[in-house]
Amino acid sequence: MMEMKKQQSVSKSDGGEFSHLGYQSGFGNSFSSEAIDGALPRGQNSPLFCPYGLYAEQISGTSFTSPRFSNQRSWLYRIKPSVTHEPFKPLVPDHGKLVSEFNKSNSSTTPTQLRWKPVDFPESPTDFIDGLYTVCGAGSSFLRQGFAIHMYTANKSMDNCAFCNADGDFLVVPQKGRLWITTECGRLQVSPGEIVVLPQGFRFSVSLPDGPSRGYVAEVFGSHFQLPDLGPIGANGLAAPRDFLVPTAWFEEGSHPGFTIVQKFGGELFTARQDFSPFNVVAWHGNYAPYKYDLSKFCPYNTVLIDHSDPSINTVLTAPTDKPGVALLDFVIFPPRWLVAEHTFRPPYYHRNCMSEFMGLISGGYEAKADGFLPGGSSLHSCMTPHGPDTKTYEATIARGNEAGPHKITDTMAFMFESCLIPRICPWALESPFMDHGYYQCWIGLKSHFCCLDIQNGCNDTVDGDD
Ligand SMILES: O=C(O)Cc1cc(O)ccc1O
């Protein structure tokens, strides 16, 4: 057998290598990458003898028989197959705060507008897995239909262990602190302002080069993220396929005694021991792989004359249901952009939505909230729960009047996870010390401006006299 040559053979603690990673570009392509020349079998997936004595292993992200346009799978060529581990055992002590099936025993429901302040960083050593907790969700990973919204706060790297989510795909939105993520397909550096999708089943490990870190995670059960159709926008715009980055093959070899795989399965965590690293894939090919995307690359479209567009115009990724146009989960952003609409109330309109809206703020402020919605904070406006700009935003917009010229909103990156399912909320989120119990007050001051005569004619008579 040829001498095993280890390429890019740095340890995970070598930071320099993480910041100079090469990536493959594209969305849902047929990717291929080999860390050693010739490690990918040519002409077939499963030769009797793979190059360099590697094992061939397929990971399927859709059923074998899914239609070709949606079929996702990759072939991994690895030093030892994933199956080489001791039996899974329930994690002790139980993690307790991850939920993947939402029912009366683990969650409750409320139509009230909810808002949370940013959560403090942990004081005791907490890695990405320890620091993950579910805020809300609906459906069931067992039934392959549903979603969960989690958040994480962590201060230490995962050590000698990898996480594997059998329940669904994670879309991770870091808000504070970079994530150095080692996956079976290679390594990714993900900074706040970027997102990463870790599809169902892939093993990954998260290191925190910046220490205390915080962020949001959307999980979808039974669906995968795809780019939205562009309709009349045309062939270009919003998130461009070429800006999605997929890792190149990277592996580590040798013995890793006591390496632990932590598997999330039905919302519960199980651990299995093995004596080697799962990051032992020397080459891979296929269209099922982790990827990242820099939100500053997004090309926003919007009104250029009147009125406020629905936020769907800023959809980065969507995880569809079987109903056309109805998302299990849309990931929508509110990026820096020009506001130019004439004689228009430019902030988000007041509204009630049959979809449920969870929002987070990565940086800066959010155009609908003058106060109280802070980077690292979050809000939930469930199905048909009324919401919209707070009193200060409304009054300031009206005061600016019709003469407002083109204006660029800068220093902002808010996002929304929007789902057709109605979320139930976990008790620790409802009882959290970071819950903003006075949230409703941001709208209470909205006064009646009703006037019997047309306001353009300068009428000052309010009907209900509340000012
Ligand atoms: O509620 C929100 O702040 C999100 C949102 C923004 C927007 O511009 C229009 C509708 C909408 O739900």
Ligand SMILES: [Fe+2]
């Ligand atoms: Fe909304």
